[in-house]
Amino acid sequence: xxxxxxxxxxxxxxxxxxxxxxxxxxxxxxxxxxxxxxxxxxxxxxxxxxxxxxxxxxxxxxxxxxxxxxxxxxxxxxxxxxxxxxxxxxxxxxxxxxxxxxxxxxxxxxxxxx
Amino acid sequence: xxxxxxxxxxxxxxxxxxxxxxxxxxxxxxxxxxxxxxxxxxxxxxxxxxxxxxxxxxxxxxxxxxxxxxxxxxxxxxxxxxxxxxxxxxxxxxxxxxxxxxxxxxxxxxxx
Numbered sequence: 001x002x003x004x005x006x007x008x009x010x011x012x013x014x015x016x017x018x019x020x021x022x023x024x025x026x027x028x029x030x031x032x033x034x035x036x037x038x039x040x041x042x043x044x045x046x047x048x049x050x051x052x053x054x055x056x057x058x059x060x061x062x063x064x065x066x067x068x069x070x071x072x073x074x075x076x077x078x079x080x081x082x083x084x085x086x087x088x089x090x091x092x093x094x095x096x097x098x099x100x101x102x103x104x105x106x107x108x109x110x111x112x113x114x
Numbered sequence: 115x116x117x118x119x120x121x122x123x124x125x126x127x128x129x130x131x132x133x134x135x136x137x138x139x140x141x142x143x144x145x146x147x148x149x150x151x152x153x154x155x156x157x158x159x160x161x162x163x164x165x166x167x168x169x170x171x172x173x174x175x176x177x178x179x180x181x182x183x184x185x186x187x188x189x190x191x192x193x194x195x196x197x198x199x200x201x202x203x204x205x206x207x208x209x210x211x212x213x214x215x216x217x218x219x220x221x222x223x224x225x226x
Contacts, residue, residue, distance in 0.1 A: 006157075031212055043216040045147070056213060063191060091157060099209045100146045100165040107157035 006106035021090030033093040120217035145206040207216035
């Protein structure tokens with residue numbers, strides 16, 4: 001069964017550094033998402049992406065965040081200047097056509113900001 | 115606004131016990147409803163879904179029925195196993211935007 005893959009599985013960075021989290025969605029999917037889960041807390045929506053543009057973003061997704069689909073297969077989340085509170089598990093997801101089609105999630109990247 | 119409320123965990127059960135995890139939602143329109151499961155150290159996996167009122171989603175012995183009148187989507191399993199130990203998330207899909215809104219998750223621990 002096709003799956004969403006994320007790399008790296010764990011990223012450690014210093015406060016103020018830029019990080020790029022990478023995702024390869026399922027190949028025929030058209031809608032892409034980033035979510036995050038701070039340890040022990042709920043899964044929070046960050047951003048959705050369709051047709052090469054952001055379709056919706058949450059309050060969390062401020063100017064420090066950006067997304068890109070650089071080459072038709074990868075979908076990246078960039079944090080320009082990381083803060084301690086950005087430490088979380090970041091999940092990428094994708095889904096196909098059809099308003100009821102479910103989101104398929106990757107295994108996540110654990111980001112630790114020191 | 116749209117939101118999902120799940121029962122607080124953790125829930126600890128003995129093997130073969132009956133499981134219920136309550137989930138209620140608030141939504142405009144008619145969302146699709148999902149249960150996702152997160153096993154230790156892993157990502158989110160779709161467990162089951164229901165797309166309209168009175169639909170029953172089922173998978174791996176788990177069931178949930180979309181109840182519009184009570185705005186609920188409670189997860190049930192008749193006989194849990196140790197391997198069911200995980201965090202369970204109820205979620206609704208906003209059709210207009212296509213993104214999921216999650217509940218806080220309920221941690222289930224099943225003891226042999």
